[in-house]
Amino acid sequence: MALLELKEITMQFGGLTAVDHLDLRLEEGVIFGLIGPNGAGKTTVFNLVTGVYKPTSGSIYFKGERIDGKPPYSITAMGISRTFQNIRIFKSLSALDNVKIGRHCKSSMNLFHSVIPGPFTAREERDIEEKSMEYLRMVGLEHKKDILSKNLPYGEQRRLEIARALACEPKILLLDEPAAGMNRQEKTEIMDLVRRIRDTLGVTVFLVEHDMKVVMGVSETVAVLDYGKKICEGTPSQVQSDERVIEAYLGRRARRTRKAV
């Protein structure tokens, strides 16, 4: 049984088909890359998996359970968490608080618990604090825990967002262009981090990325989207040599260039 499976997923916005009869299977423990030219529908796939959008047709299974149509927060609670293309950390909260919010679905204190103190709540709060620090440490931000997250440099904000997503203890982590806007040094660090996440935590990683070097360097399986359709899937080397992929990237670019001229 695949960990995550998309069957015949179609998503239409008005007349525009963003995702077109897409089938994807992610086995547990893989690092799976999804690439494609701009506007190919990669982020839409993430939004479909996390429940932000409800697919026009088709179905999505997670651990064998159908999840499309469920509210996003309960999908997260089942073990799918994500980062965003344009960083969406909680800007005026400290780095530690950001990660603590990631622990939301792994803790259960409700309104009454927070007002009426007890050994259970104290223990849970301590657990949240310790676990959150662990994830901060994992991304190398433990010394910046009290800094407001909006004051962190860009690369650290990205890593903080990953730590926040990990704090949910997901089975599968969706990373939306984690290396965007980073320099080479930072990109290498991110690739290391992704590998470490899978190797030490055993989390399956589902990656959307623009940067070929990053995707090819870290993924075990890569799928290519073009106009919402999957045109190719395989190992990085298989994909890199596929005609259709080259055409989608280069051919289009060539056509576009001609048009612009």
Next chain:
Amino acid sequence: MNVKKLISLSIAALLIVSVTAGCSGGQPTQKSAEQKPPEQKLADTGPIKIGFLGALTGNVASYGINTLKGMKLAVEEINAAGGVLGRPLEIVIEDNRGDKTEIANVTKKFVTRDKVAAVIGDPTTGGTKVAAAICQENKTVLVSAGAVGPGVVEIGDYIFRDVVIDPIAVPAVVKWLKDSLKWKRVALIVSVNNDYSVGQAKLFEDALKKEGIEIAIKESIQDGDTVFTSQVTKIKKANVDGMIAPIYYTEGALLMIEAKKQGLNKVFIGGDGLLSPVLWELAKGATEGCMVFAGFSPDEPDEITKKFIDKVKQVYNEEPDMFHAQGYDAVYLVADAMKRANSADPSVFKTALAQTKDLRGVCGVLTILPNREPLRTPINVLEVKGQKFALKARVPVTAPQ
């Protein structure tokens, strides 16, 4: 964890205390001067303080401002004639914006800081009730110039008012409408967010029922409204003999303009809330023939009233309305009681105040009944004629059994 919590809470508490310390530390000099024992204020020869309670800003400012103008005139006259018990009167003025919390604040300030002998106001019934509870508790006399609704003097034996009270006036006026004008079918208009209007409308409903006059239609407006089109259209369709409108003059004038626009040529009658020159200043003839019942009559006045009207015109360059008159009378009512009791101590002169009998004021003759409600007689029915109120009838009233 617990220690942290304690600290954070105590910091918060500290904050409050420091803020409030700022509050009380505000006027140290004044306070030390006023922290003398209460007997002192009654014995010495300084001015007798009267607190003015009313709004000078906000929605009900026009009532407060005019009440204050009336009070100022009375105080000037009394002081010019040597004051009360050889001491001059002094008005302590504070604005309350018509806000109940501020009314409570101001009243507390009057009774504890200024140590006034009496509080005059508030012109609204609701405000008076808030202030009355405080005055009663602090044993300071309160005379409301304007509170006509029920449940005011019941608050305690320090609480009085000098108005035409509706439970006495309304039945008399309704009887007069039936006997003299032969009204059989009326429309009743009430301003739902005005306690004066709601209270008076209820009394009208009872009295009309008792006299067998049919209420063909009951329409609601709100204070602050300018649009009355749908109400007037409905009233016009109801085909009535006249409209009973226990509302205030601004809404009254605008309502009558709309009525004239739509060709509703029937007469409006309302209480002293309508008694203001605003009626014709605003309505340019649309209010012609409109009737108002009140204790105060600018037409065919007696000596005292005429003098008062002239004075208001001379000092403020305006026609007096109900609030001028009530403010003026309230000061004289208090001064009269102090003179008879030969004391400015509220606990003493309140007894004299309760025994007031046939006191001539600008609003007619005032007697305080045994239940401390005022009885004013007669009730004047006035009619708008051009730019003035003309006396149409005098309706005598007697104390209820």
Next chain:
Amino acid sequence: MFLTQLVHGLTLGACYALIALGYSMVYGIIGLINFAHGDIYMLGSFFALYLTSVVKMKIAPAFLIAMGLTSLVGLVIERVAYKPLRRSGRLSPLISAIGVSIFLSTLLNMYMGPQTRGFPDVITELQVKLGEIVITTTQLYIVAMSIALMLLLRHIVMRTRVGQAMRACSWDREVASLMGINVDQIIALTFAIGSALAAAAGVMMGVYFNAWWPLMGFSAGIKAFTAAVLGGIGSIPGAMLGGVVLGLVEILGSAYLQSSYRDAISFTILIIVLLVRPSGLLGRKIEQKV
């Protein structure tokens, strides 16, 4: 009876639309819930009252001068109370606007007294009779004026360079300034136009209802806010539509339901409309970009 009520409702709606237009414009461009808009409206009405009754001016010049003076005041207010707060969230300018509102209304309360004042007879009132309905010239003026101003405003915003700059500022101020637009100037201009529109509304309403008082802006401000939101924030035709719907609901609601429940009826309808169309009648759908 129904037609008469309908005419009254439309007139009242046109009045609300007039106030809402300026409100919605400022709102669309700087996203400020301008609680002082009602008081600017009151001020515009005051200028006209002063000019017609004290200076004995005719209504047409008084109308224009009032608009001019009010837009100057609008500029000053923007400079003093809102400009310093442009980068500090949305609630701080809102509180600042409340401060301005209290300031203006109490200032006028002090100088003019709280009493309601009527306008001199500035418009010769003629009546047009169509069967049972009676339409007055003032009503016609108001409806015509609000339609004309709406069209003018829409033209300015959609068809002129200034309007283009305004729209740019409303989408993204930073990008607009990078494109060489003087954002400060555009916002100031928006305020000036918005205030002038408020003044126009104030004069028309003052004349129509024959009433001016210092606190008249309070309820007008709430009505404008309601009409603008009902129509869809920032949408100029929306403000117009929202105003008309609000006016109709108020008049017909008090005519056929309970007049004492008038405000409750209109707000209930507002909430129902928003539940069905969460961004107003003509508002653009809020897209939560993920």
Next chain:
Amino acid sequence: MIDAYTIQILVVFGINAIMALGLNLITGVTGQLSLGHAGFMSVGAYTAAIMTLRLHTPYVLNLLAAGVVAGLSGVVLGFPTLRLYGDYLAIATLGFGEIVRVLFLNLEITGGGLGLSAIPSKTNLAVVYACLGITLYVMSKIQKSRVGRALMAIREDEVAAIAMGVNSTSLKVQAFAVGAFFAGISGGLYAHYLTYINPNDFGFMKSIDSLSMVVLGGMGSLPGVLLGAAVLTYAPEKLRFLQNYRMICYGAFLVFMMVFRPNGLLGGTDLRQLVKASFKGLNWGAMAKQGARTREGIGGSKDGIA
């Protein structure tokens, strides 16, 4: 040393602060602009008044009932309207406040426009400050808890909060319920303090007053809200010497305060930071500055103009 006038101001401050703290949870912490908070206060005040006048129930029970009924009304308002965002929500809450006011003006049991009078005077300084203490305790506990962090996450970025597993609708309703509960308590205290209530006392201006307290003090910061309530309760009284110019100056004062401290007096600082700051002898001003937040999220709907 403390006379009745001072006590009066202190009581009014306490009642205002409880109400503002409730609103702070909704607006300051959760980021939902509410313009109808006085509606909740009104529900509380009328609940307490009707219970005491009709059923002669004990004071403490009245207060509790005031809070509970107001809290329930918060839930009732919350469920349908919390699907709305930004200013659309704001106008819906404003509408709620007005609907409550009009309803109370028309109902028989609330005395309509006459209001309710002769409510027993029970509220005193001790009771108010006990309630304020409880409110502060509850609020500081909530803000530091899992729920509080989730609420702040909703304020900062609702989409991201949901992606972190936060059920934002449910939590927003809870925030409204708790905020309304305390507004109800403050309404109950108010009714038993002034002994007379009228629907017009809980109009839009009252909602705006408490919103001003929250914003002026610094949204989301408990000491900030306390300070805001203190300043805005005290300022109109302190300005009395200005006589006729009082409210003019008050208006100018509001503008000046906002221009001078756009993020509120203590914007962005929380109790914990203040405690630490006071221990370490740090500069409070710097602390506030570091914590200063821009609050673009609130009511933010980029609609443009068309």
